[in-house]
Amino acid sequence: MMFLGEAAKALNGQLAGRDCLFSAVTTDSRTIAGGELFIALRGPHFDGHHFLPEIIGKGASGAVVEPGVEADLPLIEVTDTLAGLGELAAYWRKRFSIPIVAVTGSNGKTTVKEMVGAILGKAGPGLVAYGNLNNHIGLPLSLLRLRKGDTYAVVEMGMNHSGEIAHLALLAKPTVAVINNAAPAHLEGLGSVADVARAKAEIIEGLDSDGTVVINADDHFFGLWQEASGERRVISFGANPKADVYWEWDQSSRLRLHTPLGEDAFCFPLPGDHNAINAAAAAAAAITTGATLDSVVAGLKNSRFVTGRLERKRGVHGCEIWDDTYNANPDSLAAALQVISKREGEKILVLGDMRELGSASNQHHQEAGKAAKRAGVSRLYTLGTTSGEAAQAFGQGACHFSDIDELIEALRKSLSRSAVVLVKGSRGMKMERVVRAIDNAQGGD
Numbered sequence: 001m002m003f004l005g006e007a008a009k010a011l012n013g014q015l016a017g018r019d020c021l022f023s024a025v026t027t028d029s030r031t032i033a034g035g036e037l038f039i040a041l042r043g044p045h046f047d048g049h050h051f052l053p054e055i056i057g058k059g060a061s062g063a064v065v066e067p068g069v070e071a072d073l074p075l076i077e078v079t080d081t082l083a084g085l086g087e088l089a090a091y092w093r094k095r096f097s098i099p100i101v102a103v104t105g106s107n108g109k110t111t112v113k114e115m116v117g118a119i120l121g122k123a124g125p126g127l128v129a130y131g132n133l134n135n136h137i138g139l140p141l142s143l144l145r146l147r148k149g150d151t152y153a154v155v156e157m158g159m160n161h162s163g164e165i166a167h168l169a170l171l172a173k174p175t176v177a178v179i180n181n182a183a184p185a186h187l188e189g190l191g192s193v194a195d196v197a198r199a200k201a202e203i204i205e206g207l208d209s210d211g212t213v214v215i216n217a218d219d220h221f222f223g224l225w226q227e228a229s230g231e232r233r234v235i236s237f238g239a240n241p242k243a244d245v246y247w248e249w250d251q252s253s254r255l256r257l258h259t260p261l262g263e264d265a266f267c268f269p270l271p272g273d274h275n276a277i278n279a280a281a282a283a284a285a286a287i288t289t290g291a292t293l294d295s296v297v298a299g300l301k302n303s304r305f306v307t308g309r310l311e312r313k314r315g316v317h318g319c320e321i322w323d324d325t326y327n328a329n330p331d332s333l334a335a336a337l338q339v340i341s342k343r344e345g346e347k348i349l350v351l352g353d354m355r356e357l358g359s360a361s362n363q364h365h366q367e368a369g370k371a372a373k374r375a376g377v378s379r380l381y382t383l384g385t386t387s388g389e390a391a392q393a394f395g396q397g398a399c400h401f402s403d404i405d406e407l408i409e410a411l412r413k414s415l416s417r418s419a420v421v422l423v424k425g426s427r428g429m430k431m432e433r434v435v436r437a438i439d440n441a442q443g444g445d
Helices: 004-010 048-058 081-093 109-120 138-143 164-172 193-206 222-228 273-288 293-301 330-341 358-374 387-394 404-414 432-438
Strands: 014-016 024-026 036-039 062-065 075-077 100-104 153-156 176-179 212-216 233-238 245-249 255-259 262-266 311-314 320-324 346-352 377-383 398-401 419-424
Touching: 004 014, 004 075, 004 081, 036 048, 036 081, 048 062, 062 081, 081 138, 081 164, 100 109, 100 164, 100 193, 100 273, 109 153, 109 273, 109 293, 138 153, 138 164, 164 193, 176 193, 176 273, 193 222, 212 222, 212 273, 233 273, 245 273, 255 273, 255 293, 262 293, 273 293, 273 330, 320 330, 320 432, 330 346, 330 358, 330 419, 346 358, 346 387, 346 404, 358 377, 358 387, 377 387, 377 404, 387 398, 398 404, 404 432, 419 432
Parallel strands: 024 036, 036 062, 062 075, 100 153, 100 176, 176 212, 212 233, 233 245, 320 419, 346 377, 346 419, 377 398
Antiparallel strands: 014 075, 245 255, 255 262, 311 320
């Protein structure tokens, strides 16, 4: 990858010890296999400096540390190791003159990222960020995985406060920035959906003047993002036929995409209008990098469920589970309800608290209960605190629980082969525990 001396120079740090080559960068001592550079981060519940003896035993090439640390391996001393991680990633990224697509939005970031990767992968090798590595630690680690021979990179950027995406965008310096949407999410840290939209627009700050901004023509904040783009090229997507890339379902329930390269209809494996929107976003982003229409269609036809994002499974007694447990906000819940509303069978919603909704939290949960009723849900099981508002608004057929084991017991007793169960909640609620308890593949029986 590079020599420690070069890394020290990039970080304005001091190298103590032998200059040698390292093959990769990690912040997790458990992943050391030999030859890596370990960056010792400090967190609220851990200190990477405590793991230096472990990485020495595993054969690490060196470590980036803060002042006052001694260890029997080469050390690069910097003032702040977290800042150093970002600086090293930005330095490394500059070596690559390839399309770099960065995706942000309240919903669908990871799905769009995976779709773009599937499309661009038809033409050559490249980097697609693992999972949801989208913050001030995950994004730099993703960039540091770039290697010679990569022809593209796709990353995502998340946030829960203003200024965070601007920082990430300046590290990644994308050539294409995708803003998928803005929804009620992280309101505690931002205040309003308009503030969320402005925070998402920060991704544009990382683009050079010849960069491309890909934005949702159906979103209320399209105009804001268009204005923030300035003189940069803007490509729009959505259901609106005026968009540069727009989608529709044809009479055979195939997804038809209309693009500047032409149109095509195909069997699309992911359910729901929200995934059609994600597909249009991915198509628009990929086309800006030079992808062909054939590659777009081939990539999207091979789209797969992302773990915990409306992932369909078979549960106990043959019931159908829709695992949407990765996270939750009002808009993503609405999208999931739209999907199960079209399924045959008794519809059951298991909903954990939707967090970070600020002063409007009770109202959003009440609306969630009403939306579930409109979607044809016959039974609602809620877990947590504010989700009780959803149960109350839902009325007859709703049960609220503060204990997850009691909820699981009640749910399991009510399941039948005809049941369609949607499980959803904010990340901190860990609603995947419910899925594991009723999923045949995970021993739910």
